Amino acid sequence: MTVSDYLSSCTYTDELELIVLNPEIESNDNFGIVRGESATLTITNGEPPYLWSTNETTNDIVVSPLITTNYVAYALDTITGCIGNDTVRVFVGMNEGFSPNGDGYNDTWEISYLNQYESSKIEIFNRWGASLWSASSPNIENWNGIYNGSELPVGTYYYIITFDSSLNKEPLTGPVTIVR
Secondary structure (H helix, E strand, O other), X not given: OEEEEXXXXXXXXXXXXXXXXXXXXXXXOOEEEEOOOOEEEEEEEOOOOEEEOOOOOOOEEEEOOOOOEEEEEEEEOXXXXXXXXXXXXXXXXXXXXXXXXXXXXXXXXXXXXXXXXXXXXXXXXXXXXXXXXXXXOOOOOOEOOEEOOEEOOOEEEEEEEEOOHHHOOOOEEEEEEXXX
């Protein structure tokens, strides 16, 4: 930093160290849920007061998004007045359709979050009940609409998701539509 004295034409130079203090805040890692389920989001590092993007001011919030949603947690350092934040993305599965057309948007059916459920399995069938694709955790990747190396035609297909019996979760079934 340089300061000049205009009366004496003297210049003084000194170094100034600028330290920005933002509070450390950390919340859940990104994760997925099945549509209709709830998730508890928790701030694991940071000091109150807290504020979530949902306008709730608690350490934990319970969310049930219908679509994939980002939630932001904020914490204020009451001494410095600085605000820290962290974002958690909750992926919601079971979108009813996707468009595997290579445009980079909605090109796969997002189901890889099923890997968080131990011993889960997903199967995709055509309307006649023929199995087209299946995967089991922990190796479930998002489905790209490919069968035997070829793109499946536009249409509605059906899925069955089963979970480990210890979870006491009923199998999930429903349609998934490919549009191009």
